[in-house]
Amino acid sequence: MPPRIPMPGQRPKRVEPPRRPTIPVPLERQIDFCRVFVDGKRQPGNVRMAHALEVVERYENAFVWLSLKEPTNEQMEKIAEIFDVEDLVVDDVVDAHQRPKIERNDEQLFMVVRSVSYRDDEEVADAREIISTGEVQMIVGERFAITIRHNAHLPDLTAKLEEEEDLAVLGPTAVAWAVSDYLVDNYLKVTDFLEDDVDELENEVFTPRHTINIDKIYSYKREVLEMRHAIDPLAPALRNGLTNNKDLLRKALRSYFRDVQDNATIVSDRLSGFDERLTSLLDASVAKVTMQQNADMRTISAVVGMAAVPTLIAGIYGMNFEEMPELKWSFGYPLALVVMLAAMALMFWWFRKNHWL
Structure with missing residues (x-):
């Protein structure tokens, strides 16, 4: 026998599965x-x-x-x-x-x-x-x-x-x-x-x-x-x-x-x-945990600050201007590196003194 199709608007009847007989426990x-x-x-x-x-x-x-x-x-x-x-x-x-x-x-x-x-x-x-x-x-x-x-x-x-x-x-x-x-x-x-x-x-x-x-x-x-x-x-x-x-x-x-x-x-x-x-x-x-996160952020900020000075110097001398006397100086490149390292060392000392690193 084919299943009965419900009329429009009529909810189909729910077919419950047969219950298993329960065995009484002594x-x-x-x-x-x-x-x-x-x-x-x-x-x-x-x-x-x-x-x-x-x-x-x-x-x-x-x-x-x-x-x-x-x-x-x-x-x-x-x-x-x-x-x-x-x-x-x-x-x-x-x-x-x-x-x-x-x-x-x-x-x-x-x-x-x-x-x-x-x-x-x-x-x-x-x-x-x-x-x-x-x-x-x-x-x-x-x-x-x-x-x-x-x-x-x-x-x-x-x-x-x-x-x-x-x-x-x-x-x-x-x-x-x-x-x-x-x-x-x-x-x-x-x-x-x-x-x-x-x-x-x-x-x-x-x-x-x-x-x-x-x-x-x-x-x-x-x-x-x-x-x-x-x-x-x-x-x-x-x-x-x-x-x-x-x-x-x-x-x-x-x-x-x-x-x-x-x-x-x-x-x-x-x-x-x-x-x-x-x-x-x-x-x-x-x-x-909050204090540890603050300490980590302070350390990260110190490292970023130390990298900012060399980046600044390299950015200045990376500008393509002709009237820059230091570009023709034979000791200009070594001196720029020395200044970068000295600035980083000075900042590292200052950060360690203030317990940022």
């Missing part, structure tokens, strides 16, 4: 682990997520820790049915573009902390890959803690909870502390690497006769700005969360969270300092 593939803690100690092995809460109900002081990686909307809806998570939280989890925050939904806390990873500029082709950010979300209930990571590396922190037995017995909020403490400690490590890089940039800028790479300075400034956007909201979020949710956070845990808040504030202050230093380096680099 929820088990997105689960890192599902473990039960009883009296602050991890029980051996993993438990099935669907029966995790049933296992926890057998004990007086127990909770389940479920760790996920980038669940889909359908997968998160299944989890929400089991753990009674609100739909708004499900949307935020799947969207995965949240600022650091702590929100309360009845007796549950929804917490978002951004992750930051660092790679040396010699290991990446694009300077925009030096700092990369991800997102870790936590849903904390009375008997469970769910951690969801998006583009973030999160090691198994169950050993850390076992080492802090006094905290693990306080319930699922200890999981939120362990994850937050790990991520913020990693911030401190990244700022140490950035400090070394900024110090190296300062040495390059203020080393005499060293080529200045302004693009590199700007790239680091952009990376620091990206890290600030990921980190700066965390300290106020922790402060407000600790103040408004004291009934869900034990006193011992609040002190540990305040330590995390203090470290987040330290990181924010250090990043602010890096940003100011990089801004100063940009200004100093532009000023240094």
